[in-house]
Amino acid sequence: MRKLVFAISALALGASASFAEPIADRVALMKANGAAMGALSAYVKGEKPYDAADVLAQLTKLSADAQKNADPALWPAGSNTGESTASPKIWEDAAGFQAAVDKFKADTASAVAAAPADVDALKVQMGVVGSNCASCHEAFRVKKG
Amino acid sequence: MLGGIGAAVFWLLTEPKRLDEATLASLGAGDATRGERIFWAGGCTSCHARPGAEGDARLELAGGMKLTTPFGTFVPPNISPDPNDGIGGWSDADFANAMMRGVAPDGSHLYPSFPYTSYARMDPTDVADLNAFMKTLPAVAGRAPGHELAFPFNVRRGLGLWKLLYLSDGPVIALPADAPGKVALGRYLVEGPGHCGECHTPRDLVGGMQKGRWLAGAVAAEGDGIVPNITSGEGGIEGWSEGDIAAYLETGFTPEFDSVGGSMVEVQRNMAKLRPEDREAIAAYLKAIPAHPNGYPPRTPPPG
Numbered sequence: 311m312r313k314l315v316f317a318i319s320a321l322a323l324g325a326s327a328s329f330a331e332p333i334a335d336r337v338a339l340m341k342a343n344g345a346a347m348g349a350l351s352a353y354v355k356g357e358k359p360y361d362a363a364d365v366l367a368q369l370t371k372l373s374a375d376a377q378k379n380a381d382p383a384l385w386p387a388g389s390n391t392g393e394s395t396a397s398p399k400i401w402e403d404a405a406g407f408q409a410a411v412d413k414f415k416a417d418t419a420s421a422v423a424a425a426p427a428d429v430d431a432l433k434v435q436m437g438v439v440g441s442n443c444a445s446c447h448e449a450f451r452v453k454k455g
Numbered sequence: 456m457l458g459g460i461g462a463a464v465f466w467l468l469t470e471p472k473r474l475d476e477a478t479l480a481s482l483g484a485g486d487a488t489r490g491e492r493i494f495w496a497g498g499c500t501s502c503h504a505r506p507g508a509e510g511d512a513r514l515e516l517a518g519g520m521k522l523t524t525p526f527g528t529f530v531p532p533n534i535s536p537d538p539n540d541g542i543g544g545w546s547d548a549d550f551a552n553a554m555m556r557g558v559a560p561d562g563s564h565l566y567p568s569f570p571y572t573s574y575a576r577m578d579p580t581d582v583a584d585l586n587a588f589m590k591t592l593p594a595v596a597g598r599a600p601g602h603e604l605a606f607p608f609n610v611r612r613g614l615g616l617w618k619l620l621y622l623s624d625g626p627v628i629a630l631p632a633d634a635p636g637k638v639a640l641g642r643y644l645v646e647g648p649g650h651c652g653e654c655h656t657p658r659d660l661v662g663g664m665q666k667g668r669w670l671a672g673a674v675a676a677e678g679d680g681i682v683p684n685i686t687s688g689e690g691g692i693e694g695w696s697e698g699d700i701a702a703y704l705e706t707g708f709t710p711e712f713d714s715v716g717g718s719m720v721e722v723q724r725n726m727a728k729l730r731p732e733d734r735e736a737i738a739a740y741l742k743a744i745p746a747h748p749n750g751y752p753p754r755t756p757p758p759g
Contacts, residue, residue: 351712448716
């Protein structure tokens, strides 16, 4: 009996531990997104002089992250338990989630291609790119406190 | 005999209480331009637009979105100006009584899933302006399905008792007479049309807001997860400045550039349409209200 309890506990521990890495990876990815958004927002608000090269670097980072975000290994089924704010809808509405992931890839890629040269051009790109955050989080993230 | 007396007492206690003549007389014709600001502050589209509607389609107030709560599933109705399936046939007094007293034109009580417990605090002029604006929106044919409620929640008359306990038009948070105008405006927007307390305040067993823990956060009344603490108490927004709060309401980004999510996305879209001074007023009020620890239970740690 004790061996059975031990085996089940080890399995459960192993199961929750096996999601620790994708959870940590995607949290880090989201935080990197936030950092890039913050850096770009400083230009939009005129808090620092416009630096087209740095803007392009930040947009390129976002685009690279959007590509990484699309890796299914980051979103294994069942990984919404534990220290994760992922909503079960990611798997219940897999098509909707995939659409959100693809839109983020497309919008960031086109922002890089546009290579905005001034604040006004950047504002246009930020409007499109920035709206991805809220629209994905609206459906696919749950606050847990 | 006792049952008869009980029924009579119940009937008297649960009578619909409409607005008095003086209030109705003060409504006026209403100004649709001013009313648009109240429309966005009141968040009407968040419940009454078709599920998934975007852009201008959000102005077609067809209803139909399902709000799943512990009391059952509520379905917001069609409130477009359609005379048959919407509220096009309502008088101005009907509109005000629904908004501020939760009473339908036929005298029945409305369920407080429609947040008249907050709208009760609105100025009659703002209600009239809102009515004028809503009359300019597209008329939509077709009724939304009814609520899905089990006994005893399907006994509408019983809401008369609930209202005796929970419907009042006085302010929640007392402010000193010399409080800055910004804070007073913020109190009006938050406690009135903004109806923030309806999600952000914990509720008791019969669904009344616990005003002693005003805006302390709560288990989500509909949907999953929790609604955050927006007081300066532990787990709340103490580290946020007024500017941070106003910027979040305008852009949906926190000071660390995390993003708004869940049901708040719709709210933030509406808040973005208000005047900057409205958002600043809301921020000033939130920094001024009493601090409370989180109104929802702490996250249980994962097994193992």
